[in-house]
Amino acid sequence: MLRKRTLGVIGFLFFLLVVISNISLVPYAAASSDKAADKYIVVLQDNILSPSDVANEMATKHGLALGHIYQHALKGYSATIPEPALAKIKADPRIKYLEPDREVHALGQIIPTGINRIDADLSPTAKIDGTDERVNVDIAIIDTGICLNHPDLYVYKNVTFVKGTKTGNDDNGHGSHVAGIAAAKDNGIGVVGVAPGARLWAVKVLDKSGSGFLSWIIAGIDYVAKNAGEIEVANMSLGGVGYSQAERDAIVRCIEKGVVFVVAAGNEYKDVYGDDGLFGTADDLTPAAYPEVATVSALADSDGRGGGEGAATIWGPDDTLATFSNFSRSVVANNPVESAGAAIDFAAPGVNIYSTYKNNGYATGSGTSMAAPHGAGSIALYIARYGRAVDAQGVWAIRQALIDSAEPQTLWGPADTKDPDANREGLISAKDL
Template sequence: MKKVSLLLVCFGFLALGSSTSSAKDKRVIVKFKGATRADLVWANGGIVENEFRILKGVSAVIPEERLARLWAHPAVEYIEEDRLVYAIGKKPPSQPAQTVPWGVSKVNAPLAWTLTTGYNVNVCVVDTGIELTHPDLKDNIAWNVSFVTGAKTGNDDNGHGTHVAGIIAGVNNSIGVVGVAYDVNLAAVKVLNKSGSGYTSWVIKGIEWCVANNMDVINLSLSSETYSQAEEEAINTAYNAGLVIVAAAGNDAQTGNNVQYPAAYSTVLAVSATNKDNAIASFSSYGDWVDIAAPGVDIYSTYKGGTYATLSGTSMAAPHVAGCAAALLAFNPALTNAEVYAKLTSTATDLGSAGWDAYFGWGLVNLYAALQ
């Protein structure tokens, strides 16, 4: 049961554009034993970027699953990663040892990882973008696109979207953090600028892109206090196309608690924020638009500059739910978006008043319970 109000244009993210690229592909250098055989790269679904004269080889982007087949060809001498190099004094920061953030544990994601890690589910982070070279995210970023004037790619120049992405899909490696659904394919859909704001039209274009490119889940950690009919129509179109749409409920509890959009639209799963003690966050907006709750206080995740940061907000709560939705879809791809909503809300850990309430919705999202 969600409500409606009036009209405006600007969005901000909830924490206290158009060129595209794709792939879970690998950038490699291929050296040949004899004459350069660029045709072998193309035959294995790759794209040749450079052909070298100084050695018999090429640089290429090739699907990871085709590398072994290419390397097995008798004409190939070796394949190596096309690694990044840095100006002296500009090395990226050293990476901390991997930890499982408390929010990821709280939604029972680690218990669920024996059953699902979100593999092959496509998740749109409609936000400030994602840092495309972040060492704890880059292997999961499959697409990037920008609808922000002056921004040519989905790279994050703010940090907010990168933080959101790490909650959903921080890579399960030896560094940093691990996300709720660490095997999903991420789309960095940039609709907010460097200062964290953007126009409704940019958000609509981002949603439109997600529909056109067969995404499964959209995370919207952004809001406005003003109703937009155009935005609601775009979101309803995405929902009718089968997408799961998750949005932050808002951080307005102490400053008027006004209705927040897109969270208040009826086809959106609106998420409030909780702390480590399962209490509602002091800032978390509440009302009849809230569907479910998730961790949103002192959340450690990826951040711009190849770093990590601790942030609070319903912006951090929403991606916990988006990650759970992706993991659930990977476990059972036949589920409709309505069935995903129902499973997540019906298996949530009840908090506050018995049953639904305006603060926690149906309760704290519980991925492991949703899989049973």
């Protein structure tokens, strides 16, 4: 097994950073709540047998421009609906509800010590020793896609729901970076992920600019639901502003099939429930606010070890919560898990994380986008060791196990961990997984 934090490894990674990754990855706030004009997500009643037939019938009758058909996580479709037809569609008894489509963006990268800090290199399941022995778990990366031919990634399947693209290949870089943190191979080159060599499903729902529509996101979730017999974990390092019943319902359906969803808390330094602190309102930061997902905040760590003795980062002192990370002041009464972080399950490294990138490259980035796949990879290790969930109760049990084994903030090192609220989520730990 490779020893932690050796000078040779650190020097080698620094060289690759300078030579290969002369890239600046800047913050990107969550999407605004602006609606996409005339675009809607239409959810049908549960007793509808063929969403495709209903969608095409309504399109013909009302002059709709159909987008995606949902058949697994939801029954419904997305469409551009002319204003005169809107009231008629709302009145159709086959309609359960509809909501406006809106833009969603990749949560920002601000600029890895991460594997060391969560002790993934000590995990008996990860077995990080330079030998390409792969973790037998499937992780869906719902993002900008993944670099399909990257030598450091095992992309098992790919799909796109982005207009004008034909594959799940990454033309932005964000999804590839996320994928490498979760599961880069332990093959002696480049970097290694938390769950080395896990099978990656590239689910492309964001375009070259890192943006997309909620309807595309839901199509990606629907694809995960369709393949829930194989996919055990789904990572969403993306988000927007505003509660979406359709998105939440789709995620819940996947969770009922045993898929654990891990999401980024967001980079606005805000409560995930928004300024009003209330869940289910227009300023929720979603999907981070949904109680059914494992939401991950970001740790600033500069040396890959605890104690708070490393150099300060641009996003805060060593071993403190990153100054961009969203947080949680309260939690809904029916939250299915109990966390010291309220609506946040746990923190993970999210500052200056070195990982894979588009065009077979590597890059350094920061953000809760980078923290979330540390969580997804750790959950993959748990599943590889103890077995997958088959229903929602199994998902809650996995989340609770990771919460309970997290390193408390009192052990991080600094007396002040810069947590902006009274709810102190722990740091995810992979060493016993």
